[in-house]
Amino acid sequence: PAQTMEQLVSLCKRRGFIFPGSAVYGGLQGTYDYGPLGVELKNNLKLAWWRANVWEREDMEGIDAAILMNKLTWRYSGHEETFVDPMVDCKQCKMRWRADQISGKCPNCASTELTEPRPFNLMFKTQIGPVPDPESFSYLRPETAQGIFVNFKHVLDSTSRKLPFGIAQIGKAFRNEITPRNFIFRVREFEQMEIEFFVRPGEDEGWHKKWVEDRINWWLSVGLSRQNLEPYHQKPEELAHYAKATVDLLYRFPHGLEELEGIANRTDYDLGSHSKDQGSLGLRARVSPNSHSTDKLTYFDPETKQHVVPFVIEPSAGVDRGVLALLSEAYAEEQVKPAPADRLKPVEEALGTFLKSVSRNDKIPAQAKEALLAEGERISQALGERLPSVTGLLSMPGAESIEVAKKLRGQVDPVVDEFYRTVLHFKPHLAPIKVAVLPLKKNNPEIVSTAKSIRRKLQSTGAMRIVYDDTGAIGKLYRRQDEIGTPFCITVDFDTLGEGKDTALKDTVTVRHRDSMAQERVAISELETYLREKMQ
Numbered sequence: 001p002a003q004t005m006e007q008l009v010s011l012c013k014r015r016g017f018i019f020p021g022s023a024v025y026g027g028l029q030g031t032y033d034y035g036p037l038g039v040e041l042k043n044n045l046k047l048a049w050w051r052a053n054v055w056e057r058e059d060m061e062g063i064d065a066a067i068l069m070n071k072l073t074w075r076y077s078g079h080e081e082t083f084v085d086p087m088v089d090c091k092q093c094k095m096r097w098r099a100d101q102i103s104g105k106c107p108n109c110a111s112t113e114l115t116e117p118r119p120f121n122l123m124f125k126t127q128i129g130p131v132p133d134p135e136s137f138s139y140l141r142p143e144t145a146q147g148i149f150v151n152f153k154h155v156l157d158s159t160s161r162k163l164p165f166g167i168a169q170i171g172k173a174f175r176n177e178i179t180p181r182n183f184i185f186r187v188r189e190f191e192q193m194e195i196e197f198f199v200r201p202g203e204d205e206g207w208h209k210k211w212v213e214d215r216i217n218w219w220l221s222v223g224l225s226r227q228n229l230e231p232y233h234q235k236p237e238e239l240a241h242y243a244k245a246t247v248d249l250l251y252r253f254p255h256g257l258e259e260l261e262g263i264a265n266r267t268d269y270d271l272g273s274h275s276k277d278q279g280s281l282g283l284r285a286r287v288s289p290n291s292h293s294t295d296k297l298t299y300f301d302p303e304t305k306q307h308v309v310p311f312v313i314e315p316s317a318g319v320d321r322g323v324l325a326l327l328s329e330a331y332a333e334e335q336v337k338p339a340p341a342d343r344l345k346p347v348e349e350a351l352g353t354f355l356k357s358v359s360r361n362d363k364i365p366a367q368a369k370e371a372l373l374a375e376g377e378r379i380s381q382a383l384g385e386r387l388p389s390v391t392g393l394l395s396m397p398g399a400e401s402i403e404v405a406k407k408l409r410g411q412v413d414p415v416v417d418e419f420y421r422t423v424l425h426f427k428p429h430l431a432p433i434k435v436a437v438l439p440l441k442k443n444n445p446e447i448v449s450t451a452k453s454i455r456r457k458l459q460s461t462g463a464m465r466i467v468y469d470d471t472g473a474i475g476k477l478y479r480r481q482d483e484i485g486t487p488f489c490i491t492v493d494f495d496t497l498g499e500g501k502d503t504a505l506k507d508t509v510t511v512r513h514r515d516s517m518a519q520e521r522v523a524i525s526e527l528e529t530y531l532r533e534k535m536q
């Protein structure tokens with residue numbers, strides 16, 4: 001896995017997974033854009049979730065509700081009143097922080113002169129319609145869940161579902177986070193994959209337990225390892241006001257062990273809150289009186305002939321945090337063969353010179369300088385193992401302003417190319433690109449046209465992305481595909497054309513495996529079946 005966030009940020013930018021948002025205008029804090037590979041990875045993650053939770057289950061339906069909702073939704077859901085974080089200001093440098101994420105000291109200037117925490121509502125307010133009437137506003141949804149609750153009756157009536165059943169949704173959510181940070185971990189615009197699973201009161205605890213197990217198993221199925229995943233049972237005093245129990249699934253991100261998904265038992269709070277005639281419903285949860293709702297969000301139980309308000313189990317996962325976990329878990333810098341000492345020596349010297357001029361440079365802000373030196377120190381202590389990380393080091397803030405950076409890069413690149421590789425060990429079904437078809441010689445028209453036709457044929461048969469690449473020598477092309485996690489490379493060479501020593505190899509290609517780097521010969525006519533099997 002990745003050791004530092006820098007490794008991921010650098011790879012993501014360099015290879016087109018994730019870019020900082022609005023960069024040409026100096027950026028917009030808390031926003032990121034997914035590039036050509038990032039969108040494929042993210043779509044694959046969402047599809048894997050949808051497949052497991054909607055298609056493969058017999059007790060689930062999907063919806064896609066509007067982001068904009070009647071503002072009353074957010075009054076009765078409790079968000080207007082309670083969706084707040086405690087905020088403090090630093091009296092020295094005027095920066096603002098989330099009080100529960102700092103330990104009594106300003107992370108910017110280290111001052112301990114902070115204001116008292118005060119509540120800050122995280123919802124983005126937005127005007128609805130052309131008339132600037134103070135009442136014509138709503139919020140960008142801070143979670144997708146409410147779109148499911150207000151559609152409970154629609155889904156029930158249109159599908160004739162019986163309890164227990166669930167509704168799943170994937171979509172954007174927006175939170176005006178006080179301090180967005182840690183790359184795509186905490187952002188102001190993100191996506192959620194949420195399930196509201198409706199059960200009979202009394203059966204909620206068993207279902208809650210079952211969902212925690214299901215969700216852990218699903219994260220394992222997309223490639224996270226058990227030792228990096230930790231269920232955390234919230235203590236009674238940590239629970240949200242509506243929750244009877246919550247289990248957070250924590251993941252060991254490069255910046256620490258933090259929440260990837262929350263699985264809450266929300267009782268009958270949500271359906272009860274959005275219902276009229278609440279007094280007649282026998283609610284267990286304490287809800288605010290609702291004078292606007294036009295319906296009772298209840299379920300008629302055909303067995304007991306009674307109307308009940310179902311309890312809700314909510315597994316709520318962040319798509320972006322999922323993408324970050326996948327990247328982090330898959331990331332590896334591997335030595336292909338040991339680099340000899342005489343090749344490492346000049347690199348070591350160039351790194352030393354670079355770090356010296358970093359520490360002498362007064363133009364680099366203190367925080368950036370500290371990060372650069374710490375990362376440089378880490379690398380130089382285990383240079384033989386960590387050499388590829390220099391690329392990440394050179395893309396950290398402040399690094400590019402150092403004159404000797406170019407010299408260091410010049411020393412590092414050839415050694416890395418020869419002895420190392422960066423790999424993303426994605427499970428095949430999540431890899432942005434499943435297969436790359438490569439010509440051994442790009443100036444041989446027959447090799448090129450055979451390679452291109454293999455790509456076209458494979459692409460037309462499967463719902464997976466397959467690319468053709470001839471932008472370098474074959475060794476370089478393999479490394480590039482390793483670095484973006486492509487599980488299979490197919491190489492077309494002279495043997496394929498029947499022009500090699502062994503004419504029996506005509507109409508076969510080399511299939512090279514990303515993880516083992518092993519190569520085998522496969523007939524072109526069998527490629528499709530071969531790949532389909534390996535992709536399972």
Ligand code: ATP
Nearest residue numbers: 175177185186187190259260261262316317318321
């Ligand atoms: P945190 O305590 O980290 O702020 P939360 O407990 O407020 O998260 P929930 O309200 O439970 O988060 O939201 C469900 C999921 O949505 C989280 O587990 C997370 O994966 C994702 N999520 C929440 N806020 C953000 C954010 N600002 N950026 C990215 N993902 C987020």
